[in-house]
Amino acid sequence: MALVNPGFKSPLSRDRRVPPGQSVVTSWPVLTYGPTPLIDIKDWRLEIDGIVKNPQELTWEQFNDLPKTTMETDIHCVTRWSKLGMEWEGVSLDELVRFAGGLSDRAHYLVAHSYGGYTTNVPVEDVLNGRAMIATHAEGKPLPPEHGAPARLFVPHLYFWKSAKYVKGLTFTSLDHPGFWEVNGYHNYGDPWREQRYDTDL
Amino acid sequence: MDITIMATHGVNNGMTQISKPTDWRIGTVTEIVYEAQGLRSYTFAFDTPIKHDAGQHYEIRLTAPDGYQAARLYSAAMPANGTSNTLELTIARMPNGEVSSYIFNHVKIGSQIEIRGPLGRYFVWSPRQKDPVLLVGGGTGVIPLRCMRLAHQHAASAVPMQLLYSARTYADTAYKYELFPRSGVPSNDVTMTFTEDPPAGWPGYTRRIDADMLGEILTSFPEPPRAYVCGTTRLVENVTQLLVQAGLDPAKISAERFGSTA
Numbered sequence: 001m002a003l004v005n006p007g008f009k010s011p012l013s014r015d016r017r018v019p020p021g022q023s024v025v026t027s028w029p030v031l032t033y034g035p036t037p038l039i040d041i042k043d044w045r046l047e048i049d050g051i052v053k054n055p056q057e058l059t060w061e062q063f064n065d066l067p068k069t070t071m072e073t074d075i076h077c078v079t080r081w082s083k084l085g086m087e088w089e090g091v092s093l094d095e096l097v098r099f100a101g102g103l104s105d106r107a108h109y110l111v112a113h114s115y116g117g118y119t120t121n122v123p124v125e126d127v128l129n130g131r132a133m134i135a136t137h138a139e140g141k142p143l144p145p146e147h148g149a150p151a152r153l154f155v156p157h158l159y160f161w162k163s164a165k166y167v168k169g170l171t172f173t174s175l176d177h178p179g180f181w182e183v184n185g186y187h188n189y190g191d192p193w194r195e196q197r198y199d200t201d202l
Numbered sequence: 203m204d205i206t207i208m209a210t211h212g213v214n215n216g217m218t219q220i221s222k223p224t225d226w227r228i229g230t231v232t233e234i235v236y237e238a239q240g241l242r243s244y245t246f247a248f249d250t251p252i253k254h255d256a257g258q259h260y261e262i263r264l265t266a267p268d269g270y271q272a273a274r275l276y277s278a279a280m281p282a283n284g285t286s287n288t289l290e291l292t293i294a295r296m297p298n299g300e301v302s303s304y305i306f307n308h309v310k311i312g313s314q315i316e317i318r319g320p321l322g323r324y325f326v327w328s329p330r331q332k333d334p335v336l337l338v339g340g341g342t343g344v345i346p347l348r349c350m351r352l353a354h355q356h357a358a359s360a361v362p363m364q365l366l367y368s369a370r371t372y373a374d375t376a377y378k379y380e381l382f383p384r385s386g387v388p389s390n391d392v393t394m395t396f397t398e399d400p401p402a403g404w405p406g407y408t409r410r411i412d413a414d415m416l417g418e419i420l421t422s423f424p425e426p427p428r429a430y431v432c433g434t435t436r437l438v439e440n441v442t443q444l445l446v447q448a449g450l451d452p453a454k455i456s457a458e459r460f461g462s463t464a
Binding site for chain 1: 206221223224226227228262263264265266267268269270272273275300304307308314316321322323324326335388434438439442443445446452453455457460
């Protein structure tokens with residue numbers, strides 16, 4: 001049992017959409033470990049490779065020709081803020097995998113690569129069946145640079161460091177490849193409802 | 203005792219279990235220092251040693267009688283190399299911040315608080331690093347940079363380290379007793395800029411950090427430094443872009459942005 005702090009009170013009401021240990025924000029804080037990469041849309045590419053049937057490299061135009069999808073959902077940052085009821089738009093991972101001819105049975109993990117060198121890892125089952133997309137818009141507007149323009153991975157059911165900003169590559173692998181934060185002290189999976197924040201959390 | 207945990211994390215003196223950074227430990231407040239308006243440093247004593255790299259952070263967790271919990275992250279403000287059981291955190295009072303308000307209003311000498319850490323292994327500086335170092339902080343973004351500066355002093359490190367600190371006013375400036383050891387005059391390794399209300403007769407910068415200001419500091423380095431930038435999103439976006447434009451390797455620019463997480 002945790003120590004009880006005398007005089008500390010729970011809030012009058014608490015939204016059931018908020019995972020344990022999180023607090024609701026109305027602003028949208030920015031977390032990036034280095035400078036924001038400035039990406040010229042003419043040079044932007046999205047590579048889909050690894051264990052896919054037909055590896056692809058999409059230009060911005062090719063990417064935007066794919067059917068778009070929207071998700072209305074909440075996001076949860078490991079630094080303990082949650083932002084509720086956001087609307088996100090992009091191309092689902094299902095669509096991108098289909099475009100690359102489908103996955104081999106041995107594809108168990110996705111490694112997302114970003115401009116600037118960031119990587120993160122997510123199990124394949126967490127990005128298919130409508131659970132993830134490459135997002136270009138939030139709240140009806142194009143993503144601002146500090147939030148990942150022009151496109152970021154969006155996996156809202158995991159802590160938000162998994163939703164890699166400035167994404168440029170999706171590599172499907174049979175073995176797990178822990179990414180930037182996953183080797184710098186954070187949890188390999190990152191479920192907000194189980195508070196999988198740090199690498200020694202269960 | 204849980205054998206699995208012992209096997210995984212080892213034992214100390216064959217007796218005491220070493221705690222993991224993510225285990226909650228109880229710290230007892232032994233000192234509270236007023237740093238600036240809405241900014242205080244709290245020293246916590248533990249029954250086990252504290253050890254971290256400068257720039258790492260800790261979590262404070264509060265629990266209400268009905269079991270509700272809230273936690274927040276705070277950068278270590280003072281280096282700790284494992285020779286002492288004390289931890290210093292500098293805490294800013296946030297508007298409507300449930301954790302910082304409780305700390306400011308209820309926590310006294312002798313209060314017990316649950317804390318875990320150190321956490322995060324990226325925005326860190328250790329005396330093992332050999333690059334020159336440029337620290338750029340705005341407002342309470344100076345807190346982890348102060349820890350790096352003290353770690354540099356404690357290790358008597360020979361690598362050049364410079365701090366550029368932007369504060370609104372002298373009254374808002376944290377750690378004045380260290381950064382201005384002689385009244386009104388910053389230490390040799392410290393460059394201050396006051397963006398709103400500089401002290402009377404202040405001869406230094408009185409504007410937001412810009413390319414010229416960074417350029418002047420960069421010329422004082424024998425080779426391009428590794429940079430640590432901490433402050434509001436606006437400051438960090440601006441400074442990191444200017445440092446990239448000034449030719450620094452983006453891979454050698456570490457940033458921590460804070461927004462309005464109360």
